[in-house]
Amino acid sequence: MKNASPVIAIDGPSASGKGTVASRVAEALGFHYLESGALYRLVALVSSRAGMGLEENELAKVASGLDVTFTGDQVLLAGEDVAEALRSEAMGNRASDIASLPDVRSALLERQRGFRQPPGLVADGRDMGTVVFPDAALKVFLTASVGVRAERRYKQLNDKGIRANLASLSRDLAARDERDANRAVAPLAPAPDALVLDSSDQPVNQVIAQVVHWAREKLESKPDR
Ligand code: C5P
Numbered sequence: 001m002k003n004a005s006p007v008i009a010i011d012g013p014s015a016s017g018k019g020t021v022a023s024r025v026a027e028a029l030g031f032h033y034l035e036s037g038a039l040y041r042l043v044a045l046v047s048s049r050a051g052m053g054l055e056e057n058e059l060a061k062v063a064s065g066l067d068v069t070f071t072g073d074q075v076l077l078a079g080e081d082v083a084e085a086l087r088s089e090a091m092g093n094r095a096s097d098i099a100s101l102p103d104v105r106s107a108l109l110e111r112q113r114g115f116r117q118p119p120g121l122v123a124d125g126r127d128m129g130t131v132v133f134p135d136a137a138l139k140v141f142l143t144a145s146v147g148v149r150a151e152r153r154y155k156q157l158n159d160k161g162i163r164a165n166l167a168s169l170s171r172d173l174a175a176r177d178e179r180d181a182n183r184a185v186a187p188l189a190p191a192p193d194a195l196v197l198d199s200s201d202q203p204v205n206q207v208i209a210q211v212v213h214w215a216r217e218k219l220e221s222k223p224d225r
Contacts, residue, residue, distance in 0.1 A: 009128035036125030063107035141190035
């Protein structure tokens, strides 16, 4: 992969703050940004609108056929902005079920790699450093305790005027972690060469500054990646 654009991979469990961190790191470095979870959520949305269940073949076809454009905060599905619809807990949970299907994962692989464009890419998800971009210049595994993540998600939903229940959010997150970590393909786990960052007791700005610092160090020491 000599001379390919550099990738900063940020993986971690649900609500670990990786989306905020990754998009702000991309901004600081002037890199493109891929939120890979949005692709799994899109497959969940399109298939549930079509009344589909969890049939692997059918879902893999949906995954290969996604007509999606990411522009700023918008996610345009055949021209319709579905960014808000993708964020629901129901779509997150369906995405997690769908993400355990190997044919869906392979159908999304090349699409994800296509986001790797000059001058570079920051990608967040579960398997960015392990499967999709194993040659990433920097791999970060961002985590936080279930309690802290449930509180963050609760606050996010409250801020948007969406009613939520802390105990059930916490149960859902723990169940999703369990499913993501124990599936047969691309399970949620830090790459052996990932730097693990626990953000439970750190303000988000400090986490962002730390990742930008690591990224600059890696990019300067490997200018041709
Ligand atoms: O990151 P987000 O919560 O939006 O992802 C939704 C679901 O998609 C996750 O629970 C996970 O199962 C799946 N996913 C994945 N691999 C990725 C990104 C997301 O399996 N790279």
